[in-house]
Amino acid sequence: MMLNLASRAYDRRWRIDPIVRSLLDTDFYKLLMLQMIWKHHADVPVTFSLINRSTDVRLAEIIERRELEAQLDHVRSLALTNQERIWLAGNTFYGTEGIFQPDFLAWLKTLRLPEYELRILDGQYELRFSGPWSQVMLWEIYAVTIVNTLRNRAGLARLSELELDVLYSRAKTRLWEKLDRLAEAGVTGIADFSTRRRGDFLFQEWAVLAAQDRLGAAFNGTSNVSLAQKHGIEAIGTNAHELPMVLTALADTDEEMRSAQYRVLDQWQQMYQGRLLVFLPDTYGSTQFLEEAPDWVADWTGLRVDSKDPFEAGEEAIRWWQARGRDPREKLVLFSDALDLDDILALDRAFRGRCRLGFGWGTLFANDFRGCHPRHRDDLNPLSLVCKITEVRGRPAVKLSDNIAKPTGPETEITRYRRLFGDAGAAFRPIVA
Amino acid sequence: MMLNLASRAYDRRWRIDPIVRSLLDTDFYKLLMLQMIWKHHADVPVTFSLINRSTDVRLAEIIERRELEAQLDHVRSLALTNQERIWLAGNTFYGTEGIFQPDFLAWLKTLRLPEYELRILDGQYELRFSGPWSQVMLWEIYAVTIVNTLRNRAGLARLSELELDVLYSRAKTRLWEKLDRLAEAGVTGIADFSTRRRGDFLFQEWAVLAAQDRLGAAFNGTSNVSLAQKHGIEAIGTNAHELPMVLTALADTDEEMRSAQYRVLDQWQQMYQGRLLVFLPDTYGSTQFLEEAPDWVADWTGLRVDSKDPFEAGEEAIRWWQARGRDPREKLVLFSDALDLDDILALDRAFRGRCRLGFGWGTLFANDFRGCHPRHRDDLNPLSLVCKITEVRGRPAVKLSDNIAKPTGPETEITRYRRLFGDAGAAFRPIVA
Structure with a gap:
């Protein structure tokens, strides 16, 4: 069989295998929310922070910092393509045409994701995204996806080709x-x-x-x-x-x-x-x-x-x-x-x-690879990793949820919010992923 | 991604996807037996016949005659390659070097498989290989392999790419x-x-x-x-x-x-x-x-x-x-x-x-695809297909075996052989595959 020498030489040039290859590799609700944020709250300064609830998985010891930076930097190089803009404008979503307004899409086409802050603390990555809400909010999905995938890739790298096939x-x-x-x-x-x-x-x-x-x-x-x-x-x-x-x-x-x-x-x-x-x-x-x-x-x-x-x-x-x-x-x-x-x-x-x-x-x-590992390792089991709003115009952001095990925010603020909203119907549920 | 246009154009030229691509795509014991046959019984005229014991599977209605002929003809175009001959000569088998004699390998290099006879009778293929024992005996494995694989391909052809992946x-x-x-x-x-x-x-x-x-x-x-x-x-x-x-x-x-x-x-x-x-x-x-x-x-x-x-x-x-x-x-x-x-x-x-x-x-x-079919069909379940010696110098060949359900040969000859050899220890066992 003849090889395609041009393709081989080209492939060798890739420094990374990008995890996120399009700004549309995100959840649909982010785009719907973004349009509303862009309209009403575009400039509110916020911070999103990555939180690994699976604290026993020391991500900074599994994922190389250089790899993580390369993947995040790649996202910063992405922009909505013409084909994507036209599809968002022309496609029917939930039975409705024209859900996305032309001026929103024109703005979205200009969007490039802002800088991130990355530090390592106690075996975990501290990853934060600060800026106007409309400009940073898309980071959430890309960041969680990239960290999860890099962690999976580290586990997959230990397997032979045959073992990967079995998995x-x-x-x-x-x-x-x-x-x-x-x-x-x-x-x-x-x-x-x-x-x-x-x-x-x-x-x-x-x-x-x-x-x-x-x-x-x-x-x-x-x-x-x-x-x-x-x-x-x-x-x-x-x-x-x-x-x-x-x-x-x-x-x-x-x-x-x-x-x-x-x-x-x-x-x-x-x-x-x-x-x-x-x-x-x-x-x-x-x-x-x-x-x-x-x-x-x-x-x-x-x-x-x-x-x-x-x-x-x-x-x-x-x-x-x-x-x-x-x-x-x-x-x-x-x-x-x-x-x-x-x-x-x-x-x-x-x-x-x-x-x-x-x-x-x-x-x-x-992502259900539990028990699929040919050598019975658990390093592909799902993590509980989230990226949440932690600050809004200098104030802490709080989520209580119905699960007493799952609030986000500083302890004092959680107490304040609990006093304000009560805890009717809240209960403890273990966090799966 | 750039396509390899030369490869694509070349691939398109293949008329078939050959099932048997080398004379060594056979069982090792055939080569060991062939060396002994070549030495002592090279010219004994024999006939091998394909027998489908899974008579409910009407192979001639599943496999196109043209396809079968094309695959069999492809085997007739095969010859031992230099690389294969050298490997057979130089490799250690069962801990012993030089199991295959140079003059046997020189003869094997010249071997081309002889003609086959193909007829359709009652929904089954009648496939026979007649000639000097040393020249026809390799047909056995190729014939069974080809018919089994073509029958499987017919079942696989009904599946989508995704279903094949599931299978x-x-x-x-x-x-x-x-x-x-x-x-x-x-x-x-x-x-x-x-x-x-x-x-x-x-x-x-x-x-x-x-x-x-x-x-x-x-x-x-x-x-x-x-x-x-x-x-x-x-x-x-x-x-x-x-x-x-x-x-x-x-x-x-x-x-x-x-x-x-x-x-x-x-x-x-x-x-x-x-x-x-x-x-x-x-x-x-x-x-x-x-x-x-x-x-x-x-x-x-x-x-x-x-x-x-x-x-x-x-x-x-x-x-x-x-x-x-x-x-x-x-x-x-x-x-x-x-x-x-x-x-x-x-x-x-x-x-x-x-x-x-x-x-x-x-x-x-x-070949254990039982229950693996995404649409629960059984057309990939194993067949009981064999290719056996049926004639030797004009006389019928007989096998009794220990399984009363599994003799081969004409009824009268089976009776004669049973009288001669007795049936001590024989019992009925269902045929699986």
Whole structure:
């Protein structure tokens, strides 16, 4: 067989194998949020910080600093391409054309990601991104994805070619068995939410194509914008904690702080309609959120469950819609926290027919290599790695969530927020990934 | 990425994807037998015939005649290469150099396979190879391999690229689990005997490399000469039924017929020594073979168990060596009929320490796709396909075996042979593959 000498010589020139190759290799909700931030809060100074909750995994001893810098620098060299801008402008998202405004896309085309700050402390990387909210917020997904993938690559580098083949064969076999089980149980509303926690881009791509093939219309789409574009799949996602976290941190009075979580939604519904109206109630506790919510919130399409026990959260949502005089069967409950096959099957059994169901499947969709290692090492098991807003205009940003084990922010601020929002419905849940 | 336009244009020219690409893509024992046949029986006119025992699989409706002819014709275009001849001459087999004589290799270099006869009868291919024994005998493995592979390709052609990936992932995962189990149980003496029944060449290659990686020294080698050459692995195998079948058919008296099975071994030990002295007693029933055997047969290294219940066969062999005053712990029992993981584990438990053990693992080593099909079809399940000597100098060739379900030859001849050899120790066993 003749080699392509030109290709070989060209390939040898690559200094790195880039992990993030497009600004669209991110979650769709980041773009939706970015448009709103760009419109209303473009210049608010914020800081995102990487937090490794799996503290026993000493990332700075696994990942070389030079490698990490090279990958982050590569992201800074990326810009939206013409093809990507035209696709964002012309594609239909959630059944609606023209979701992204031309002036937003024109601005996005000019966006380059700002500098990062990188330090090593106690075996961990301290990685921070500071700047105007609209300019730094995309860093979140790229940073988590890069660190996760570099850590996986370090584990993969210990395997022979044959062992890698066994590893991927096992992981693919396992995912296919999961899809088989979901298809046989008739579960619908499955979506890929794995981007930042995927094994790597190509395995996420495989997982998405496998899900589309095996589940058909029961697979709703992917949160990954690049994959949605490349394969003509629905892009999925709405909004996340950073919106209420920033607006609450910016508030000057207790009253403003308590109402910021609804002000976010009001701004959202001025920009988006229909199926994009899905709220995330758990930033400061879902129970207080629902109790205090203005009635128009109950008109929204549905809610996303993230940090609460999902069975309790589903029951609470159904009771709340009923109490507000809405029919829960027309409402969407989107489960999204650390789901695996058995959770999805059990939630489907518990709620099918009582509300509309969605399952945002992440780590254990496209990064379930547990027990797949041919030499039984655990260095490919998922990490619990996040990149969160930690500062807003010099003030600390806080998230309480429904899980007592999962708040972010300085201890004194967490106490202050807990006093303000209460802790109704909060409970301890172990963190999976 | 730039394409290699020259390679692409060249690739497009291939009319077929050849299944057999080298005369060494055969079982090692065929070459050992061929050297003896070339020396003593080169010109005996024989006929080999393909027999599909899986009569419910109508091969002529699955495989296109043109495809089959193209593959068979391709084999006729093959000749031993210089590199192959030099390797056969210089390599050490079973610890011995120069097993193949220079004049044999010089003759082998000139060998081209003769014509075949192909007809379709009742949905099956009638495929026959007639000519001097030394010229046609290699057809056996190529013919079975080609028909098996074409039948598999027909099944694979129904699958999407993703489904193929799932299929192979599952098959690889399964084989690796089997290897894991064998390694954990400390089983030794495993060898690949899958050539003619492999999924295809590349999967056999994967299986051999995986076994070598996972089992280390517990993997003895492969029967496939091409793979042994390519990867520097031991080539494994000694002799098969065709030798006693031909010599018995050539015999003119009952006495000569009964002794032919030992005359074969006498010719063998004039040519080969040491670890190559492994006999196959079951052509006309193992029990009569052992009872009537000259004492020097008990000096041989061991025996191969093929058609008898392997536990009974092992016990019988041990009793026989003891009765002949030999220590069974120094003797090899090589199991080789339709083995799978559980058989190997059970046989190892039953015989370890009582004799030396070998396991010639075939179909279910490199062709276990049962239940791996993503759409649950069974068109990749193994066939029971053989290519046997059917005629010798105008006389029918007969094999009785220890399995009443497995004789080959015309009914009247089988009756005659049964009268001559008896049926001591024969039993019914279902045919797996």
